[in-house]
Structure formats: structure tokens, C-alpha cells
Amino acid sequence: MTLAAHLLESNCRNNRQQWGKIPLSDGLESKTLELGPVAPVHQTNAAGRSPFLLTCDHYGRLIPPSLGDLGLQEDELTRHIAWDIGIAGVAERLANMLGAHLIAQRYSRLVIDCNRPPCVKSSIPILSEATTIPGNEGLSREMAEARQRAIFDPYHRCIDEAVTRRLHENRPTVLVALHSFTPVYAGIARPWHIGTLYHRDHVLPPLLLKALRAEGDLVVGDNEPYAVSDQTDYTIPVHAEARGLVSSGIEIRQDLIADETGQQQWADRLARVLGALEPQLGLHLPPMR
Numbered sequence: 001m002t003l004a005a006h007l008l009e010s011n012c013r014n015n016r017q018q019w020g021k022i023p024l025s026d027g028l029e030s031k032t033l034e035l036g037p038v039a040p041v042h043q044t045n046a047a048g049r050s051p052f053l054l055t056c057d058h059y060g061r062l063i064p065p066s067l068g069d070l071g072l073q074e075d076e077l078t079r080h081i082a083w084d085i086g087i088a089g090v091a092e093r094l095a096n097m098l099g100a101h102l103i104a105q106r107y108s109r110l111v112i113d114c115n116r117p118p119c120v121k122s123s124i125p126i127l128s129e130a131t132t133i134p135g136n137e138g139l140s141r142e143m144a145e146a147r148q149r150a151i152f153d154p155y156h157r158c159i160d161e162a163v164t165r166r167l168h169e170n171r172p173t174v175l176v177a178l179h180s181f182t183p184v185y186a187g188i189a190r191p192w193h194i195g196t197l198y199h200r201d202h203v204l205p206p207l208l209l210k211a212l213r214a215e216g217d218l219v220v221g222d223n224e225p226y227a228v229s230d231q232t233d234y235t236i237p238v239h240a241e242a243r244g245l246v247s248s249g250i251e252i253r254q255d256l257i258a259d260e261t262g263q264q265q266w267a268d269r270l271a272r273v274l275g276a277l278e279p280q281l282g283l284h285l286p287p288m289r
Helices: 003-014 016-021 087-098 141-168 204-213 235-243 260-281
Strands: 041-044 052-056 101-105 174-181 194-197 220-222 246-253
Touching (some): 041 087, 052 087, 174 235, 194 204, 204 260, 246 260
Parallel strands (some): 052 101, 052 174
């Protein structure tokens, strides 16, 4: 069992009680979920030579045709509950500017959240902020597992294979997970322009915090508006921390990147900041396995 698989199983043991509340399939539900013509995984610069490996768990907001609209109005499906608004444009530009490999996920986190262990309640949310998701109510184990096999598994297998390949080639690898956050959540305004998210790694996050605060025009969150944990996150704990990679999550406030101008400005800023940090990260050394 790989370290990533071991960590997932540990997370699931800690949260197994959730599945006890979900009825087992009566044999009528399909064991597969048809996605249509659009694959879940999107990649840019797969052969990129940058030490930075970029991930984007909430890049897209597609819903498989067989799931309809999950019982939601269109205006709900364009809100932050469905995806990370603006981050796709930032991620694409940043990957091209750095020459970095970007691995992104095209389907809505309302179908399955690719930054949650599949066994926790928030993996397939019944309630997101104050919005009930009718299409996720009464989901059987088989139906949930079909979503995992169709969307979650291929995405994380792609990341795992990329990390494994880079380690085998003795290539320095820094995982940066890109996200965006809503300016107001549950009625509470969030003052930060950008935040760094981390748990066990204390190499990149403090350097990133210092560099961003030195910009002089930013309110920078230290593990704000979220902090990484084994229960609430998947990508960083499994693909970075469990494999000894330097890593950080980055959250950008959505109103700052809602249009192409903002996306370009933030990609420019992050490319400059990350590029300047590269010599400080000891990237001549191979990652610890």
C-alpha cells in the first residue's frame, strides 16, 4: 500500500460512521457514471520542467448529463458553491508563465469534491453553505462510489503518477494547490486578498507569506480563510505531505479574479513571487521520500 493510499484509508477509518447512514444499493442503481465526452482530468504543460507542480481541484463546474442539474437553478450552478470562480484562468496563465505542469479537475465539487476524502460527509454535500443539493440526497453507497470512480479517482491517479514519475527522475517537486474563495461566506466578509494554506510543511508557507506581505498592497491570510487538515483536505495531505514534498495551498479572493484582467494580474504576481522563491527552496536537492 502506498503512503497516499495508507493516509486515505486512515482518514476513512476515522469517518466510517458516515457510510453507516447511507443505504446500501438495492441493485437498481447503475454502478457506473457516464460523463459524456468530457474527461475529468485537464492538463497543461505535462512535460513542463518547472519544479512547481500545480493542482486545481475545483477548476470546473461540469455536471454529468445523467445527473441533470442536481435539482438546482442555473444561478446556483454558477456560484462559488459549484466551483472556484476565476481560478481556472489564473492556473492556466500561471502554468504557462512558469513552464509548470498543471493538473486540474473539470467537474463540479457538488458532484464530488476532489479535495475531500471520499468517506467524509462533505465529499458529496447535501448542503453547501445555505443551499440544499436535492440531487445528492438519499445517495446510496454504490451511487457515491460511481462518482468517485468516474471523477475523483482518475484525477488523483493522474497527480499520483506525475509525482511518482518526478520522484523516479529525481526531479525537485513543489506542489502548489490553487483555489479561490468567496468574498462573503455565511454573511461574514473576508478581508484577505490571498491566503496560504498548509499543515505539516513549514518550508514554503512562511516564505510565501513573507513574500506576499512584502508586496505592500495585500492583506495576506496565514491559514486563512481555511487551514489544511487530514479531515477537510485531500490533495496536499495525500500527494504532498505523505510523500515528503514541499507544498502550499493558495487561495485568491474571487472578486479579484472574476475577469480576465484580474486573472492575468494575479498570474503575473504569482509567477514573479514563486519564481523569486525558487532559489530559496533548496531545489537542487531531491524531495524526501
